[in-house]
Amino acid sequence: MIQPRGKQLLAALVLVLALAGAAAGQEGKAVDQSTKPIERGSRIYIAAIEGGFDTFLAAAIVKKQVPVVVTTDRTKADYEITGIASTEKAGWAKMLFMGVDNSNDLASIKVVDIKSSEVVYGYAVRKGNSYRGKQSAAEACAKHLKEKIVGK
Amino acid sequence: MKHWKLFGVLLLLTTGYSETARSQQPQAQTPPQTQTKIPAGSKVFIAPMGGFETPLSKAIADKKVPIEIVGQREQAEYEITGTSESRKAGTAKKVILGSWHSDEEASIKVSSVKTGEMVYAYAVHKQDSAHGKRSTAEACAKHLKDEAVAAK
Numbered sequence A: 001m002i003q004p005r006g007k008q009l010l011a012a013l014v015l016v017l018a019l020a021g022a023a024a025g026q027e028g029k030a031v032d033q034s035t036k037p038i039e040r041g042s043r044i045y046i047a048a049i050e051g052g053f054d055t056f057l058a059a060a061i062v063k064k065q066v067p068v069v070v071t072t073d074r075t076k077a078d079y080e081i082t083g084i085a086s087t088e089k090a091g092w093a094k095m096l097f098m099g100v101d102n103s104n105d106l107a108s109i110k111v112v113d114i115k116s117s118e119v120v121y122g123y124a125v126r127k128g129n130s131y132r133g134k135q136s137a138a139e140a141c142a143k144h145l146k147e148k149i150v151g152k
Numbered sequence B: 001m002k003h004w005k006l007f008g009v010l011l012l013l014t015t016g017y018s019e020t021a022r023s024q025q026p027q028a029q030t031p032p033q034t035q036t037k038i039p040a041g042s043k044v045f046i047a048p049m050g051g052f053e054t055p056l057s058k059a060i061a062d063k064k065v066p067i068e069i070v071g072q073r074e075q076a077e078y079e080i081t082g083t084s085e086s087r088k089a090g091t092a093k094k095v096i097l098g099s100w101h102s103d104e105e106a107s108i109k110v111s112s113v114k115t116g117e118m119v120y121a122y123a124v125h126k127q128d129s130a131h132g133k134r135s136t137a138e139a140c141a142k143h144l145k146d147e148a149v150a151a152k
Helices: A004-025 A050-063 A092-098 A134-150 B002-024 B053-062 B091-097 B133-148
Strands: A026-031 A043-046 A069-071 A079-088 A103-113 A119-130 B043-046 B068-070 B078-087 B102-112 B118-129
Touching: A043 A050, A050 A079, A050 A134, A050 B078, A050 B102, A050 B118, A069 B118, A079 A134, A092 B091, A103 A134, A119 A134, A134 B102, A134 B118, B043 B053, B053 B068, B053 B133, B078 B133, B102 B133, B118 B133
Parallel strands: A043 A069, A043 A079, B043 B068, B043 B078
Antiparallel strands: A026 A119, A079 A103, A103 A119, B078 B102, B102 B118
């Protein structure tokens, strides 16, 4: 039999483990370099990002309904998104002990005002055990970019 | 025991209040990335995507997407660019997880050749894909037909 005090401790332990698990799964950090807002309807050019992440980011911008116009012509753009992304495949140990083969994904983007060369927004995300790979990281970037534009 | 009951009641009240407050918050009106659809019968060029262009053009034909695929970019009104990645099941996945299927991800972007504006983008991730690249290509074609191309 577990004593009432033991039950409380057990409940607290479960809560702490659940919170720690959630925190370990996703980490994102946004940095506002400039107070200048990105206006709705701004034209954004997405530069080529390693592993085709730029295309995933464009798809995420559409999915998350970020109110910007993506253009493939840099000369017609107001802002440029550059960044890096990497994917780490699950090793045999992860498959054996956790029973999953989801990858770990890292991505980082920065939005630069083309005219002034000012960094107006930056965001980095790490998706541990990402079920949808690059798509998850791209959607996190798009979601936070939208928050920057429309406000929380 | 009384403390737990009191805690439960407080938790329910707090959850109920926050849900009510959330539902009453005005939803931000954010227009989608593009309002215009690709007219049916438009000429579309599929740029090379490391071999993904072949299953994609086949999927477009199979799913009867009402667009015309052209071989020259100069003849096209829209261009599809993108990326795809296949991760074949390794020995660890086969032995530990008992799965021979590959993990597939693909992302496409449709942009206007004249204006350079992106009109649609879509990303897909298939874990344990039964038909490899064909599955992701068909998902892209299906969503292209349903969401981006205007019906005839």
